[in-house]
Amino acid sequence: MTLTKLLARKRHIHVQSCFSVCRRLKSSEDYEYIQRSKVPTFHFQASLPRLPIPELEKTCERYLAAQQPLLKSGEFEKTKDHVSKFREAEGKELHEKLKEIDKQNKHTSYISEPWFDMYLRDRVPLPINYNPLIVIMNNPEPEYNDQVIRASNMLISSLRFMKSLRAEILEPEVFHLNPKKSDTDTFRTVTRLLPSSISWYGAYLFKAFPLDMSQYGNLFNATRIPEVGKDRLFQNKSAKHTLVMRKGHFYIFDVLDRDGNILKPNDILACMKYIAHDNVPPAEYPIGVLTAGNRDSWAQTRKHLESIGNSEVFNLIDSSFFNICLDDVELKDDRMLMVRNFLHGDGCNRWFDKSFSLLFSKDGITAINFEHSWGDGVAVLRYLQDVFKDSSKKPYIHPDTQPSNIDASKHVQRLDFKLDDTARNAVNEAKKLYEAFYSSLDFNIMEFLNFGKKVCKNHQVSPDSVMQLGFQLAFYKQAGKCVATYESCSTAAFKHGRTETMRPCTLATKAFCEAVTAQNKPSNAELRQMIDNCSKVHGQLTKDAAMGQGFDRHLFALRRLAEQRGGPMPTLFEDPAYASINHNILSTSTLSSDAVIAGAFGPVVKDGYGIAYSIFKDRLGTIVSNYPPHRDGKDFTECLRSSFQDIYDVLHRAK
Known part of the structure; x- marks a missing residue:
């Protein structure tokens, strides 16, 4: 071989080698990141508009408009007097103070700190009261819904999401x-x-x-830690392990290597299989149930557990990326069992304090249960959608994937708590209290077919307004009156926005409820006009709330300032009508996504209903929670079915 040919061959081998290395690097980077956005993740954050403080005059007008359908004429006149005095005197002073504080804190919103404070100070248990449930769609390919396969794929996709977020190459939320x-x-x-x-x-x-993305960083390596009086949020971004729970036991293993790269898929599979097949009995004293209790009680028990040598165990749990719960129960698409297991369960195989937990039934049905103080549904839904899509369309673990030959017993660590009689008694007591709590909760599920977005669009009415009108009419049929109603509305269009309350009970909905249930009902044309009016009013209220122009958060902030100031409270806040409108009998919320099967949460008051609802193309769905005997959920859902039928009939007869 001539020298020229030899050099050419070496160059060819070198070029091939370079291409091979480049391919491996590209493949490696493809594995590490879920997205590679052209626009940096937080590119818009600096120029996001600030959440506006509504004009005091407008807040007073909106407050009175929301009170009017709830109050008798004499009560309403008294409330008007309180509002008038507030607007002219104390309210004006508090409003100016709020604006002054807001000017001094241009990096955030006027509601952010008070809202965090509100969540962290509440002492009630997190499950049911605060932690919501979202059930995720099954993988379209049934064989990928094996518990270990699905958990491993969603873990990998979650890490890819996390790394993209931290590298600021996750697509901005727009x-x-x-x-x-x-x-x-x-x-x-x-x-x-x-x-x-x-x-x-x-x-x-x-x-x-x-949209604001300031909450996204709180998804990973974060936990709510109980403290007497007020909890605190903890985060350790340097940790490289995830937490897995099974049978009430805690396991951790590193999912990133020393260079911060995601473990190979078959290594992750080996660790997950090791945990899933670990031959241990259920934990005799499941520490996780303590996170389901009163926050002060849990804070005191946790301090005791730390004092007897469990600080490092807590640190490993608190700093983990997130929690994966492998349950032994098979749900078999039983919607009621699904909701109960994932919203509350028996608490033994849960750590409700984690930023979020991915829950997997024995037959691979998957849900997310998340702690609410750190953020809202916008961030969680984006995470869930991206991870569902990635793990379904680009799974790295397949039914025929073999786990690596690593010694998983050396990679996986089972965490053991040191217990004394005080700790054991605390766990036993927590189990009893929690069982009594969740056993008092009732659920009713209702699906109304052939009535969804398509029908609403054809009749030019808002689907959400139809759902909310249905809730108003159902309660009116059941109780003969209108009550305070909460609908969550995101204010993520603003820097550090959280949520605003949308008030779906209006004079328009009250008029329709009274008319459609009257012995001498108006004509169908008149009822149809009423539905149109309800939709119009609802649409404007939704727009106002999304633009930071509701009244609830403004009054909440003003009341907090009045409390901090000390002295007599403004009479507006002492008015029984103010307490009544904040006692939300109907608490409603929806998350619209092709990745979501259902959602659920508890009532916010003992005599209320928690209504999670979904609006699909050709059907409406609700999961209603309540505490008997304070409310009759079965009767309410029957009234709800009747109400949707009434609305459906009006729309179709008006053709």
Whole structure:
């Protein structure tokens, strides 16, 4: 072989080797990250608009409008007097003080700190009261719904999401008013080139609205730690392990190597299989149930557990990426069993304090249960959708994947708590109290077919307004009156926005309820006009709330300032009507996503209903929770079915 040919061959081998290395690097990077966004994750954060403080006059008007359908005429006149005095005197002073504080804290919103404080000070148990449940769609390929396979794939996708978030290559969360014009490469190219300080305005020109992403960082390595009087949020981003619970036992294993790379899929599978097949009896004293109790009681027990040598165990649990719960129960698509197991369970195989837990039944049905103080549904839903899509369309563990030959017993560590009689008694007492608590909760599930988004669109009414009108009519049929109603509305369009309360009980809904149940009902044309009016009013209230123009958060902040000031409270806050409108008999919320089967949460008051609802193309669904005998959930859902039928009939007869 000539020297020229030999050098050419060496160059060819070298080039092939370089291509091979590049392919491996690309493959490795593809594995490490779920997305590679053109626009940095937090690019819009600096220029997000600040959450506005509504004008005091507008807040007073909106408050009275919400009170009017709830109060008798004499009561309403008294409330008007309280509002008038508030608007002219103490309210004006508190409002100016709030604006002054807001000016001094331009990095955040006026509601952020008070809202965190509200959550962390409440002493009631987290499950049912605060931690919501979202059931995730099954993998379209049935063989991928094996418990260990699905848990391993969702763990890998979660780590890919986390790494993309921290590398700031996760796609920014943007609401596209017209996706065809703004959800494009042109939009991303233009906005990426703009400085962060003005990037939001560039997006606005495309009629696209970036959303606040400040909560996303709280998803991982985070925990709510109980303290007497007020809990605290803890996070340790340097930790490299995840937490897995099974039969009430705690396991951890590193899911990132020393360089911060995600473990190989078959290594993760080996560790997950080891835990799933660990031949141990259920924990005799399941420490996790303590997280289901009163926060002060749990805080005192945790301090005792730390004092007898469990601080390091707690640190490992608290700092883990998130919690994976492998349950032994088979749900078999039983919707009621699904809701009960995932919303509360018996607490033995849960750690409700973690930022979120992925829950897997024995037959692979999956849900997320998340602690609510650190953030809201917008962040959780984005995480859930991305991870569901990634783990379904790009799974790294397959039914024929073999676990690696690593010695999983050396990679997986089972955490053991040191217990004394005081700790054992605390666990036993917590189990009794929690069982009594969750056993008092009732659920009723209702699905109404052939009535969904498609029908609403055809009749030019808002699907959400139809659902809310149904709730109002159902309660009116059951109790003969209108009551305080809460609908959650995100204010994530603003920096450090949280939620605003939308008040679906209006004079318009009250008029329809009275008319459609009257002995001499108006004509169908008149009833149809009433539905249109309900939809119009509802739409405006929703828009106001999303734009930070509700009244609840404003009054909440003003009341907090009055409490901090000391002295007599403004009479508006002492008015029974104020307490009544904040005693939300109907608490409602929805999450719309193709990745979600259902959601559920508990009532916010003992004599109320917790109504999680979904609006699909051709059906409506609700999961209603209540505490008997304070309310009759079965009767309410029967009234709800009747109400949807009434609304459906009015719409179709009006053709």
